[in-house]
Amino acid sequence: QVQLQEPGPGLVKPSQTLSLVCTVSGTSITSSVNDWSWIRQAPGKEMEWMGVITSTGTPYYNPSLNGRISISRDTGKNQFSLQLNSVTPGGKAVYACARRPRICAGYGCYGYWGEGTQVTVSS
Helix, strand or coil, rough: CCECCCCCCCCCCCCCEECCCCCCCCCCCCCCCCEEEEECCCCCEEEEEEECCCCCEEEEEEHHCCCCCCEEEEEECCCEEECCCCCCCCCCEEEEEEECCCCCCCHHCCCHHHEEEEEECCC
């Protein structure tokens, strides 16, 4: 059974870096048929795709994040990670990792999700 888990810090201070790790079980993140994404949703807003790392380890990012994001992976631990720099004060969102087939686009393609972790940016 495929499972994704992304525990979070809960609270991050403004201007600091948010770091999250998604641990995957039941399948390998190097499987060629799937890509692995980070998605967030702020209260009252639509989901926002942040970025993806492919099965070959190539990351792609949402341009709206202005270069503040980095996604990497540790194949030995079957994990992929998110780093978001310079978080803004007052920001609050649920961050989740998710898997989609490489050939499919759109939120409906994500068949497996982590449970999500809420992160608040506050001093």
